[in-house]
Amino acid sequence: MLKILVTYAVQGEFVEIKWPDVEPYYIRTGIGKVKSAFHLAEAIRQVQPDLVLNIGSAGTVNHQVGDIFVCRKFVDRDMQKLAGLGIECEIDSAALLEAKGYCRHWTENGTCNTGDSFLTELTHVSGDVVDMEAYAQAFVCRAKEIPFISVKYVTDIIGQNSVKHWEDKLADARQGLSNYLNVLKERI
Numbered sequence: 001m002l003k004i005l006v007t008y009a010v011q012g013e014f015v016e017i018k019w020p021d022v023e024p025y026y027i028r029t030g031i032g033k034v035k036s037a038f039h040l041a042e043a044i045r046q047v048q049p050d051l052v053l054n055i056g057s058a059g060t061v062n063h064q065v066g067d068i069f070v071c072r073k074f075v076d077r078d079m080q081k082l083a084g085l086g087i088e089c090e091i092d093s094a095a096l097l098e099a100k101g102y103c104r105h106w107t108e109n110g111t112c113n114t115g116d117s118f119l120t121e122l123t124h125v126s127g128d129v130v131d132m133e134a135y136a137q138a139f140v141c142r143a144k145e146i147p148f149i150s151v152k153y154v155t156d157i158i159g160q161n162s163v164k165h166w167e168d169k170l171a172d173a174r175q176g177l178s179n180y181l182n183v184l185k186e187r188i
Contacts, residue, residue, distance in 0.1 A: 005049035007040055009133050013056040015178045025043035025049065033076075033136035040140050044176040051102050051147045055181070056153035057166065057173040058112065058129035065157065065169065068180050069110030069128050071150040072097060073129050074101050076123065077115035091138040093148045100147050112150055129154060152176050 001023045008014050009031050017024040027043040029036040040052070060067070072094040079089040097103055113127035114135030134150045142149035153176045155169035 002042060003047060003049045005040075005043055005047050005052045007036070007043075007052060007054045007133075007137060008054075008056050009036065009131075010170075011137045012167075013173060013177075015055055015174055015181060017053070018182050029133060029137070032132050033078075033114065034116075036133035037136040037140050040137050041144075044140070044144055044146060049146060051100070051149070052137065052141050054134055054148070054150040055153060055177050056133070056150075057155040058131045058133060059156045059158045059166070060154045061125050061128050061158050063128060063154055065154050066172070066176060067154045068176060069112070069152050069154070070103070070106040071110045071112040071129065071134060071152060073111040073127075074138040074150070075111060075113045075127050076135045077113050077130075080126070091135065091142055093138050093142065096142070097146070097147045097149060102147050103128055103149050106149070106151075110152070112152060118139065123156065130158060151177060152179065153180075 001021055003023050006017055006024050006026050007029050009029055025047045027039055029039040041055035074091045076089045081085050083089050112134040113125050113130045129152045138148050153173040155173050156166045
């Protein structure tokens, strides 16, 4: 039986995974990179999963509310400013997923840009979606050699919506993610 650790930041993003031959474990990590990394590392130690699946909401600059992205590439926007100094700020989790044969048919590829701020003003942001946890989780999983993938539902357009709009869209995100993930159940 495949053990999957499902991570989400806030209760409003929780989605039950209903896949055959899968034993899901759920961990609410809290918002932000530090909390997320800490709670994920603790959960990995306890569960020893075969795969970590991060699910949740995200903002975007270039896409639409309701779009879903499957992220295998992650950017730390807080450290991106220091990339010229040789500081790592990008992680690609595709190779380990491919090596294990996980999520091959999940085609809605995207790049997730992670930082410790809720973006409300339009700025240049690399990637398709913006969140506050995925890069940190990708970092922990890479260090522990556990395949990692993130599925994000766009809840807000940066520069057009407020934190309140994000809160209002969480129910839509939960429903959209549930539909998406539980349709893919045969395709893990």
